[in-house]
Amino acid sequence: MAAIIPVSFVGSDVGTYRVLRMETVVGAPLAPVTAVTSHAQHVALDGVPVSAWVLRGTSTHVRYVEQSEQNTLRAVQPALGRQDCSHAALIPIRKSDAWWDLPQDERRAIFEARSQHIAATLKYLPAIARRLHHSRELGEPFDFLTWFEYAPEHAGLFEELVQLLRRTEEWKYVEREVDIRLISSPGSERPAPVGPCSVRPAE
Numbered sequence: 001m002a003a004i005i006p007v008s009f010v011g012s013d014v015g016t017y018r019v020l021r022m023e024t025v026v027g028a029p030l031a032p033v034t035a036v037t038s039h040a041q042h043v044a045l046d047g048v049p050v051s052a053w054v055l056r057g058t059s060t061h062v063r064y065v066e067q068s069e070q071n072t073l074r075a076v077q078p079a080l081g082r083q084d085c086s087h088a089a090l091i092p093i094r095k096s097d098a099w100w101d102l103p104q105d106e107r108r109a110i111f112e113a114r115s116q117h118i119a120a121t122l123k124y125l126p127a128i129a130r131r132l133h134h135s136r137e138l139g140e141p142f143d144f145l146t147w148f149e150y151a152p153e154h155a156g157l158f159e160e161l162v163q164l165l166r167r168t169e170e171w172k173y174v175e176r177e178v179d180i181r182l183i184s185s186p187g188s189e190r191p192a193p194v195g196p197c198s199v200r201p202a203e
């Protein structure tokens with residue numbers, strides 16, 4: 001059975017990652033913070049003193065990936081927590097009611113046949129490690145908490161990737177997006193990967 005792995009991202013003044021920049025791409029902003037920490041459990045805002053916000057999600061099963069894509073992803077997708085990947089991005093995203101009103105096959109058609117979310121982004125692996133967390137079913141302000149890790153020399157590559165996705169038909173349904181770029185804080189213990197990426201890398 002696919003594991004259900006909880007995560008909470010805490011925005012605060014101190015934490016495992018220092019904020020390099022925080023930009024509201026569309027929709028309402030998040031309160032500005034200078035640090036972000038992830039926890040492998042669901043924590044409440046009042047359980048983490050002096051935090052500005054807590055975003056919760058779970059890493060669970062895939063919704064759109066087909067078998068051949070899964071095989072390809074497993075072959076190239078790196079694990080999180082690589083030592084040289086000091087840079088990270090947390091990009092919380094909410095899609096519109098128009099998206100959620102569509103049937104599954106139409107969402108898949110927009111996501112892959114027309115936007116090539118997987119086909120066009122595979123070339124960014126293994127430079128970029130990723131994990132997708134779902135939040136919608138938890139009643140959170142965002143539907144997804146997307147998390148990425150990469151080495152400093154791949155910061156430009158990551159920028160190219162996000163710009164590519166933002167030009168797609170899929171992104172017409174994104175009504176809230178906040179882009180938070182991070183660097184691991186000096187001396188802080190980055191947590192070990194807490195579970196599989198949304199598609200597990202090859203064993």
Ligand code: HEM
Pocket residue numbers: 061062063064065091093095117118121122124125128130132144146161162165198
């Ligand atoms: C590194 C290259 C990337 C790859 C290989 C990739 C791959 C994937 C895959 C396979 C899924 C589908 C998971 C499923 O079947 O449920 C997915 C979903 C998603 N990805 Fe990416 N992705 C990449 C980059 C990004 C970036 C940079 C963003 C944000 C700026 C992003 C945002 C999302 C979102 C929001 C979803 C959920 C879509 C939905 O369920 O409606 N991805 N991605």
